[in-house]
Amino acid sequence: EDQVTQSPEALRLQEGESSSLNCSYTVSGLRGLFWYRQDPGKGPEFLFTLYSAGEEKEKERLKATLTKKESFLHITAPKPEDSATYLCAVQAAAAGNKLTFGGGTRVLVKP
Amino acid sequence: KAGVTQTPRYLIKTRGQQVTLSCSPISGHRSVSWYQQTPGQGLQFLFEYFSETQRNKGNFPGRFSGRQFSNSRSEMNVSTLELGDSALYLCASSYSRQGTEQFFGPGTRLTVL
Numbered sequence: 001e002d003q004v005t006q007s008p009e010a011l012r013l014q015e016g017e018s019s020s021l022n023c024s025y026t027v028s029g030l031r032g033l034f035w036y037r038q039d040p041g042k043g044p045e046f047l048f049t050l051y052s053a054g055e056e057k058e059k060e061r062l063k064a065t066l067t068k069k070e071s072f073l074h075i076t077a078p079k080p081e082d083s084a085t086y087l088c089a090v091q092a093a094a095a096g097n098k099l100t101f102g103g104g105t106r107v108l109v110k111p
Numbered sequence: 112k113a114g115v116t117q118t119p120r121y122l123i124k125t126r127g128q129q130v131t132l133s134c135s136p137i138s139g140h141r142s143v144s145w146y147q148q149t150p151g152q153g154l155q156f157l158f159e160y161f162s163e164t165q166r167n168k169g170n171f172p173g174r175f176s177g178r179q180f181s182n183s184r185s186e187m188n189v190s191t192l193e194l195g196d197s198a199l200y201l202c203a204s205s206y207s208r209q210g211t212e213q214f215f216g217p218g219t220r221l222t223v224l
Contacts, residue, residue, distance in 0.1 A: 041220075043216050043217045043218050044154075044201070044215045046212050046213070096159050096166045096167045096208045097142050097167070097205055099154075099213065100156070101154040
């Protein structure tokens with residue numbers, strides 16, 4: 001069974017204090033690993049898709065990387081507007097569009 | 112380009128009732144997936160529809176069902192509601208089933224009293 005574990009569960013950062021979120025996964029044939037951002041009361045907002053080990057993608061202050069067992073979301077010099085829950089999900093090759101999500105990391109950036 | 116829309120946004124029902132939720136995918140997207148989000152279980156996959164056919168189903172009881180129409184719009188139905196069905200129901204649309212990005216709607220908040 002596909003499994004995704006995210007750590008830490010919660011992260012409190014000062015504005016400008018860079019950090020990394022971890023997503024460990026086990027999946028039968030990875031088709032893609034997805035990162036989403038979710039604000040309270042809203043649907044997840046798509047950030048990145050990573051397809052193979054060694055791949056990296058960047059968007060503003062966020063950078064996602066992928067290895068064969070885990071993915072990292074690096075937040076560089078975060079701002080208060082980066083406060084959100086960050087979700088990681090995997091898609092298995094034989095599972096169509098089914099995403100298996102981790103529990104998420106709640107990030108709070110204080111000014 | 113309009114995003115994924117879901118109606119209604121909020122719903123209050125009582126135990127034993129049934130409910131129908133609606134999802135309109137992004138124009139041109141043919142795949143619609145449904146998820147249940149609760150504080151205890153997180154985001155869990157319900158089912159996926161593509162070209163009006165259910166392609167995949169999660170571990171939910173038969174009270175949860177869905178369908179997709181020829182214009183790719185989708186509905187999900189929950190019959191005989193239980194207190195534990197209170198959750199945020201999210202739908203996601205994507206262009207294909209080949210690992211392309213999935214975009215979520217704002218969700219329908221269902222409260223069962």
